[in-house]
Amino acid sequence: MRVMADATTSLHVPARKLEAFTARAFEAVGISPAEAQSIAALMVRADLQGSEGHGVFRLPQYIRRIQGGAVNIKPAIRVEREAAGMALVNGDNGMGHLVMRFASEKAIEKAKSAGVAWVGVKWSNHAGPASLYASMPLAHDMVGLYLAVGNANHLPPWGGLDMLLSTNPIAVAVPAGEEPPIILDMATTVAAYGKVKTKAQRGEPMPEGWMMDREGRPLTDPRRANDGFLLPIGGYKGYGLALIFGLLAGTLNGAAMGKDVVDFNADDTTPTNTGHVIVAINVEAFQPVAEFKNNVDALIRDIRASKRLPGVDRVRLPGEGSHAARADRTKNGIPLAAALVASLGQLASELRIAPLA
Amino acid sequence: MRVMADATTSLHVPARKLEAFTARAFEAVGISPAEAQSIAALMVRADLQGSEGHGVFRLPQYIRRIQGGAVNIKPAIRVEREAAGMALVNGDNGMGHLVMRFASEKAIEKAKSAGVAWVGVKWSNHAGPASLYASMPLAHDMVGLYLAVGNANHLPPWGGLDMLLSTNPIAVAVPAGEEPPIILDMATTVAAYGKVKTKAQRGEPMPEGWMMDREGRPLTDPRRANDGFLLPIGGYKGYGLALIFGLLAGTLNGAAMGKDVVDFNADDTTPTNTGHVIVAINVEAFQPVAEFKNNVDALIRDIRASKRLPGVDRVRLPGEGSHAARADRTKNGIPLAAALVASLGQLASELRIAPLA
Numbered sequence: 001m002r003v004m005a006d007a008t009t010s011l012h013v014p015a016r017k018l019e020a021f022t023a024r025a026f027e028a029v030g031i032s033p034a035e036a037q038s039i040a041a042l043m044v045r046a047d048l049q050g051s052e053g054h055g056v057f058r059l060p061q062y063i064r065r066i067q068g069g070a071v072n073i074k075p076a077i078r079v080e081r082e083a084a085g086m087a088l089v090n091g092d093n094g095m096g097h098l099v100m101r102f103a104s105e106k107a108i109e110k111a112k113s114a115g116v117a118w119v120g121v122k123w124s125n126h127a128g129p130a131s132l133y134a135s136m137p138l139a140h141d142m143v144g145l146y147l148a149v150g151n152a153n154h155l156p157p158w159g160g161l162d163m164l165l166s167t168n169p170i171a172v173a174v175p176a177g178e179e180p181p182i183i184l185d186m187a188t189t190v191a192a193y194g195k196v197k198t199k200a201q202r203g204e205p206m207p208e209g210w211m212m213d214r215e216g217r218p219l220t221d222p223r224r225a226n227d228g229f230l231l232p233i234g235g236y237k238g239y240g241l242a243l244i245f246g247l248l249a250g251t252l253n254g255a256a257m258g259k260d261v262v263d264f265n266a267d268d269t270t271p272t273n274t275g276h277v278i279v280a281i282n283v284e285a286f287q288p289v290a291e292f293k294n295n296v297d298a299l300i301r302d303i304r305a306s307k308r309l310p311g312v313d314r315v316r317l318p319g320e321g322s323h324a325a326r327a328d329r330t331k332n333g334i335p336l337a338a339a340l341v342a343s344l345g346q347l348a349s350e351l352r353i354a355p356l357a
Numbered sequence: 358m359r360v361m362a363d364a365t366t367s368l369h370v371p372a373r374k375l376e377a378f379t380a381r382a383f384e385a386v387g388i389s390p391a392e393a394q395s396i397a398a399l400m401v402r403a404d405l406q407g408s409e410g411h412g413v414f415r416l417p418q419y420i421r422r423i424q425g426g427a428v429n430i431k432p433a434i435r436v437e438r439e440a441a442g443m444a445l446v447n448g449d450n451g452m453g454h455l456v457m458r459f460a461s462e463k464a465i466e467k468a469k470s471a472g473v474a475w476v477g478v479k480w481s482n483h484a485g486p487a488s489l490y491a492s493m494p495l496a497h498d499m500v501g502l503y504l505a506v507g508n509a510n511h512l513p514p515w516g517g518l519d520m521l522l523s524t525n526p527i528a529v530a531v532p533a534g535e536e537p538p539i540i541l542d543m544a545t546t547v548a549a550y551g552k553v554k555t556k557a558q559r560g561e562p563m564p565e566g567w568m569m570d571r572e573g574r575p576l577t578d579p580r581r582a583n584d585g586f587l588l589p590i591g592g593y594k595g596y597g598l599a600l601i602f603g604l605l606a607g608t609l610n611g612a613a614m615g616k617d618v619v620d621f622n623a624d625d626t627t628p629t630n631t632g633h634v635i636v637a638i639n640v641e642a643f644q645p646v647a648e649f650k651n652n653v654d655a656l657i658r659d660i661r662a663s664k665r666l667p668g669v670d671r672v673r674l675p676g677e678g679s680h681a682a683r684a685d686r687t688k689n690g691i692p693l694a695a696a697l698v699a700s701l702g703q704l705a706s707e708l709r710i711a712p713l714a
Binding site for chain 2: 081082083084085086088110111113114115116117118120143156157158159160161162164170172174182184186190214215216233234236237238240241243244247248251252253254257258259279281282283285286287292295296298299302303305306307308309310311312314315316317318
């Protein structure tokens, strides 16, 4: 489904053009040209792979938070603690994309000698889709594993009503040989909050099962999102995963977790102290890379060739939707909803930069 | 619920007595007294914490597989590959409990200097509940993370029918200060297969949502388990987690995954080449231990104090059920279902060892 543009699409934009516009916006609020370009490239990479809720859709909000003083535009991103198998990165409240690119490169570098390197991150910010960073080790024949504390608490503990947890995601990217890599990227809630925001912007209802109101009734109107909460996958199990990923990505790194999480959708002035984890796992430390890739390919093919339940057209691998979206959008441009085009137009005039189109 | 014995309970046995009986059984099939004692202690630890499907319930099956030549009773468990942040352990087809104790100790030892150590395991066997090993780093003020490939494929890829995946579990244990540790231990399926077996032994139906038949209809008779498959948590998300955990614990370590997984419930003669991962994360490498524990305590208390949904009596933390079961069973003994008592009695007479009671 993510490959197709929806009915509200008003424009298909080439990635290059969207990237240049995005970089202009960040430069206009004081970020250096090189860093503006880095952030823009990662954000458009999100749109290319179909992660609409985490791509350029977030630009007006990012700019507002920079203008509100919530994000440091000249961060000194640095390693604060380090041992053979780990590092703790202090993002100095910089844009999350820059912080996580730094942390991912650090994890990859360390895993070359350590075999596996776990890099925790504090004082970061929202960094877009989890898979962007989990995928970075792939080019080095490494598995990438990413965890994060989400930037708004919309999940109570199981059975509770206090919003103490976020959609804390996990992403894992596994290199294959001839087949495309397996890339899992999922919130621990049935739906990520970005998807709720996208539904609201498009004026579409949410399916039952995404959210619940405070009396325990299904909530399907995305404009009423503040009257309820997201539901975790598998009930108490998804709650457990959200809690544990938050402890690993937040608490352990000295980053925000629980009631200290700042709702960055509602607040343009407070630093979030966002926590992440990126783990790089060097396949070569475990077995010859070619052997591993052959085995992953064989597994992918066994899964794809599986007999199917009645009515199912195709058995999919995690990441397939993103690979297809990337192929389609690289060729045909990135579909932008009318509401997003309008908000980017408004942003351009506010920032006095050349518009998107 | 796990604290209470059910209606079919015929006996409460002190842990010490159950442990001695279990060790006698392993000695009777040729395992050394010290190793028999180690395995028995871990198995009874499972029963003490309420993990019935993974404790002494498995003893007759373990013994059958040893007698069938499927498991090596004199394994040379060893580190096969090693770098600063990782090791790969070859279990030499020994009992999984011995292999995983070795691997966990290795991870803890390495994490003392490396900060984080990731230990992969191949040529192991079923090792009981995931939380046994995730919990071992706790005593060293470390977080433990465990993944495994399950020992029977009862999960098809999402939309498919071929049994290519198991219930591949994750367990994570996080040390707290004054509060008990947070211990998540979950299958990536709605129910673990051990729970299905327990239901069958007790003659109880399964709730809807645990399993589905090959036409996509709910399956609730545990004796018909072979006519269907387990359901993953959160639909395609749980499928993705089962696949990824299997790639990390199986494929990456050169252990069985996908169609190579041996159904150890149906087969008493074939080695399983079970794969696991244990990661030890040294809190001290990230921040002062006391500070971390204070923060975990505060989070636990915030969660416990959360307002509740109508009809909910208590908001729980992962591991609470196990802590309560351990307290209860340490004091009052371990409740054994009548069918289990009978099968242990039969085992005693087959092995010509002193019976349990």
